[in-house]
Amino acid sequence: MSRDKLVIFDTTLRDGEQSPGASMTKDEKVRIAKMLEKMRVDVIEAGFAIASQGDFEAVRAVATAVKESRVCSLARAVFADIDRAAEALKGATAPRIHTFIATSPIHMKYKLNMEPEKVLEQAVKAIQRARQYTDDVEFSLEDGSRSEFEFMCRIVEAAIAAGASTINIPDTVGYGEPGEYGAMFKRVIEAVPNSDKAIFSTHCHNDLGLAVANSLSAVMNGARQVECTINGLGERAGNAALEEIVMAVRTRKDVFPVDTGIVTEHIVATSRMVSTITGFPVQPNKAIVGMNAFAHESGIHQDGVLKHRETYEIMRAQDVGWNANKIVLGKHSGRAAVKARFEELGIAFDSPAQLAEVFERFKALADKKHEIFDEDLQALVSQVQEAEAVETYAMESLEVCSKTGTTPKARIVLLVNNERLSAEAEGSGPVDATYKAIEVIAKSNTDLLLYSVNAITQGTDSQGEVTVRLERRGQIVNGIGADTDIVVASAKAYLHALNLLEAGNRREHPQHGV
Structure with missing residues (x-):
């Protein structure tokens, strides 16, 4: 089976941060972005540059810090948004502007108060504006899963003709069902004459618990980019979880005709970093990254795993990073050993003074507990960075x-x-x-x-x-x-x-x- 490249577009820093209370500081966004880069995520959506000065600065900081992944900023189909996004992305090695407008009847009528023709015209103008800044422009049909098929095809064709190289048809409100959502992609790709000139993307919300299923159905029907977040973080019930998408594709190579370039061994560490920074704990039975994901308590299961691991485990815990979840560091450990472990976790220090402060807190913690775990180290870094703020x-x-x-x-x-x-x-x-x-x-x-x-x-x-x-x-x-x-x-x-x-x-x- 010939295998296509599946682009992994991570929006933890943008859509994930829109979860009430999940706000991240600029430095925290950079920390997560560097870890996503280490995982070899293809596209990192760093934020919504026009939303606030803080978000603009965060997008600019991520764009400057990340060199191996594309860095993207969201923008409405409005010139001011697009100009602001372009300004924030100036330092990016590979910038992408992601512009969107709602295309469903309910959104156009009640939210935008615009006729379909005006929506199409505004979308085209926005894409043309974005192309003045970069060749990499993504266009999204907000509430795509509830849009009328004929209008969807018209606006997709016009968007590609205007210069959009990625077309995203999101399930914005989690309304989609895997069979119909996947079929929608197949129909659009077949109906739009210039569809071969763009990559089609899926962005699914989890309101009915179907975000991952819908995303994978879209992949089976021609989508070659998946927009997702670490731990499924996101508005309302969240987004499709990156770790679940990646490991499903990797584990079921017999089913999915695609490969990702993700270094999966960093998944658990990245999950914990996001959980620590946002304060959103990962449920124990969460697929891939939950602490019970590879745990076996049933006697029958334990017996089977001991005899042959694959009786009850369809993937290796080590392949997603569980082999490095515990370290033995204590009060006698030196600064070099502690620093080395932080580096393995993808955590760098801004200055020797910051390392010194973290090490001092590490020693204080080591006096209180016998073993120091990676989660403890993540928490220490967050505490120090918070203390450095005013x-x-x-x-x-x-x-x-x-x-x-x-x-x-x-x-x-x-x-x-x-x-x-x-x-x-x-x-x-x-x-x-x-x-x-x-x-x-x-x-x-x-x-x-x-x-x-x-x-x-x-x-x-x-x-x-x-x-x-x-x-x-x-x-x-x-x-x-x-x-x-x-x-x-x-x-x-x-x-x-x-x-x-x-x-x-x-x-x-x-x-x-x-």
């Missing part, structure tokens, strides 16, 4: 009293713009008391949308990673904190979220896009 609130000390039959109390001392302030409060539990004590000082007027605790590794000495989601006047941020003391981790996460709000670390999208 902090309005910093914790100096925390004292909590909680015992059976009494009301928990907390006393906290904070440095607020370098002014030392203290407060006490009671609560229904130690964490509640701690948060109320913080609020005595901060008076943040925020709503707590999410409080989540996740053990970073196994064992009673594991660090607990706490995610706090706060909302204030429409601004949503995620705060993350890690510590072997879960109450301290909770305080760190809450203060991190408050600092992000004070720094204005959020994204404002003029339109959420495909």
Whole structure:
């Protein structure tokens, strides 16, 4: 069987970040982009350049840092968006502008308030504008799976004629069904006279749990690019998961006539990096990257695997990076060994001072727990990078009293713009008391949308990673904190979220896009 190249287009930094509370800093985006580059992802969609100044700077930083992958910015079919995207991508070795407009009747009527002819005209003009900056232009028909077939063919033909080299027909709202979605690609490719001059792409959302199935159905019917995210991160129920697409194609070579160039051994490390940075934990039974993905508890399964691995495992855990999930580092480990492990995880340091700070925190953690895992190292780097940002609130000390039959109390001392302030409060539990004590000082007027605790590794000495989601006047941020003391981790996460709000670390999208 001759095999075609399947282009992997990762949109973790753009569509993934549109998940409420998944906002990433510029430095965090660069860290993830460098890991995606190490995986040999073909195209990295770095953001929506016109959405905010912060997003523009992040796209520009990724475009400058990444040399081996194409770097893309999203833009509506509006000249201002396209010009802004081009400006952000100036430093890219291989830039791509991804422009889109809605093509379904419901979107054109109620969202755009435009007639189909006007939509087609605007799409063509946008593509022509983008071609003034780069030869690599992608055009997306937002809500493509609910668009009328005849109009879809007309706008696809016009887009290719205008210079679009990639045509994306997304299932924007997760409405598609694998059989009909795949058939749609086949029909369009056969009906459009110049379809051979473009690569067709799929971008599926997971509202009905069909994102991966729909994407693979499109591949079987002629699509040669899949748009996906690490861990399936994305708006609402998420996007097609990169790791599932890649490993399905690799495992079932007898079915799929395509190959990817992904270095799969970096999948698990990348998954953990994204989880740590966004604060979105990976469910244990998640395919490929969940901690139970290669675990066997049933006696029958264990017996089969011991006799012959392939009885219950269709792929090797080592092939996606599970062979390197644990290291033995402790308080006697030297800086060189720690630095070397960070490099294996795709983490580089901006300066010797940053490495020194991480190493100091590593030593402190090693005094608290016997074994240090890769997840611990990821958390340490995130903590240091967060600490380097401008902090309005910093914790100096925390004292909590909680015992059976009494009301928990907390006393906290904070440095607020370098002014030392203290407060006490009671609560229904130690964490509640701690948060109320913080609020005595901060008076943040925020709503707590999410409080989540996740053990970073196994064992009673594991660090607990706490995610706090706060909302204030429409601004949503995620705060993350890690510590072997879960109450301290909770305080760190809450203060991190408050600092992000004070720094204005959020994204404002003029339109959420495909």
